[in-house]
Amino acid sequence: MNFKRILPFLLLLFTCNFYAQGNMSDKKEQIKALKVAFFTAELNLSSQEAEKFWPLYNTYDNKQFQLRHEKMKALKSKMSDDALNKMNENEASILLNQMEATDEELFLLRKKLNKSLRTILAPVKILKLKKAEDNFYRKLLQQYGDRGKKR
Structure with missing residues (x-):
C-alpha cells in the first residue's frame, strides 16, 4: 500500500493520542x-x-526551537x-533591535541548514522540505484549532 495514502490516517491516530497525553515532553516527542x-x-x-539528512535537520530544529522559545518568549513578555x-x-x-537580532539568527541558521543540505539533497528536495515544513505546521495548527472549537 502507498505510504502517502496511509499517512493521513497515521497523523490522525498520532494526533488523537497526542492530545490525550498530558506531559509536555511527551507531546514534543510525539510531534x-x-x-x-x-x-x-x-x-x-x-x-x-535520510542517514545524512536527519542528524542535520534535528540539530537545526533543536537550535531554532531554542531560539524561538527562549529568546522570542523573553522578548514577547516585554x-x-x-x-x-x-x-x-x-x-x-x-527591544526592536533585540527582536531583529533574533530574526537574523533564525535566518542565518536556516541559511546554514540549506548550505549543508545542498551537499546531500537535490535543490528540489530542499524546496520540498520547506513546503513540507509549512504544510506540517499548518495542519498541526489547524488540528489544534479544531480541538479548541470542540471544547
Missing part, C-alpha cells in the same frame, strides 16, 4: 515523530539521504499592552 513520518513521505528520501504603554522610545528601540 517530532509525526514530523518524521510526514517529511519522510513528502521528501521520499533514500536511505543514504510586549504586554501595559509594558508597551510604559515603554519610552529608547527602550522600544532596544
Whole structure:
C-alpha cells in the first residue's frame, strides 16, 4: 500500500493520542515523530539521504526551537499592552533591535541548514522540505484549532 495514502490516517491516530497525553515532553516527542513520518513521505528520501539528512535537520530544529522559545518568549513578555504603554522610545528601540537580532539568527541558521543540505539533497528536495515544513505546521495548527472549537 502507498505510504502517502496511509499517512493521513497515521497523523490522525498520532494526533488523537497526542492530545490525550498530558506531559509536555511527551507531546514534543510525539510531534517530532509525526514530523518524521510526514517529511519522510513528502521528501521520499533514500536511505543514504535520510542517514545524512536527519542528524542535520534535528540539530537545526533543536537550535531554532531554542531560539524561538527562549529568546522570542523573553522578548514577547516585554510586549504586554501595559509594558508597551510604559515603554519610552529608547527602550522600544532596544527591544526592536533585540527582536531583529533574533530574526537574523533564525535566518542565518536556516541559511546554514540549506548550505549543508545542498551537499546531500537535490535543490528540489530542499524546496520540498520547506513546503513540507509549512504544510506540517499548518495542519498541526489547524488540528489544534479544531480541538479548541470542540471544547
